[in-house]
Amino acid sequence: MTHDALRNFRHKIAGCEIALLMDLSTGTVLAWDSDLKWPQEELDALCGLAARLLSAAPGNGPEMGMMRAMLATETGCQVFQRGTPQGDEVFGCILAPEAAIDDVFEAAAWVFDDLLPGDRAALA
């Protein structure tokens, strides 16, 4: 089911090279989908980057982390989004350099609606 949700995300978003689901509490990639086989160390690096960026607390108080982060470079665009504000489950994806990201966050929310229906419903 998780893999299907990630694959559906990639079908919805043009230029998505990889979509993955991570658990920041354990620093592990729970599932991922891509046309190519990604080395484990690159998946680990993505998970580490997500953990570092989303644990930053710029001006929101020491207890608050970040909900979303986007890191764009000339070779691609990495997007990370938590499932719930205090949750450790994080969706991530890498997009082509010029891919539009307008729909990415909404599509990521759909992934979590599939995976964490109870937690998400509590937020509504």
Next chain:
Amino acid sequence: MAGDATEPALWQALTSASAYGLGADTGRTLTTGAEGAALVLRRLADTMLGRRLIFAFDGAERLRCDAEMGRLLAFSTLDSSGAASAPNGFENRDDSAAIENAAAAFEETLAGLCSRASDISVRSEALVAGGTSTRAGFPVERLLARLQSADAEDEPAARLRRFLDKAQDLIASAVIVQGDTVDPVKGPEADAGALFRVSSDLLSRMNAPEGAAGAPTRWRLLIVAGVGQVQNDVLVAEIDDHLLLATARASAMPALRALWLDALGTAARPRA
């Protein structure tokens, strides 16, 4: 709808049945090497069905590329007799370093050919049997993006200010930092110190040695959005040794990235 079993067969039939021509392309006069490289890369990026493209530089065929779905699968150089060098391929999906090396070799080859050419033309052929499906290939859009970035002539500070001009409605406060110089460019000066502290933390997280934030690149744009009713997102843009630190309107991340690419001269693609 084609099922999993029939889809490859349908794709193969479409590939075989389609014309190999690229439409009228009788060559183009070029003024810079980068312009020629961009022309070649755009042709490859636009190639969806499997094709072999042969590029002629000033009338002499010198480069042969296999491409499919906007990915470069393999390339060879051609000598004056038309003989091809051993193909440089991107076969091994498991070896990302080898694929990056092959991409770098292609960029070097292309730059060398284009630097001496004033005219480039192209013709296409069918891909020989043997298959494209097993080859990973390399996304040509990525090569184009690298080229566009390398070819940019603007000073970093000018680019940052151009971005600020475009995004002024979305940005609350901003400073530009170069070396030890912090230059408040928007919002209260009192915000400058706090912005600098916040952004230093984000930069250290982005640059942490345990797990790089991607390969080294000339520019980076980081935007983070807080939990809950936070008024502003935080934006860190970096070009060479220049930094732009800013607070931006919440939920404006997609618009800010689009404006950033626009300011760099690389428009984001419209939604599919």
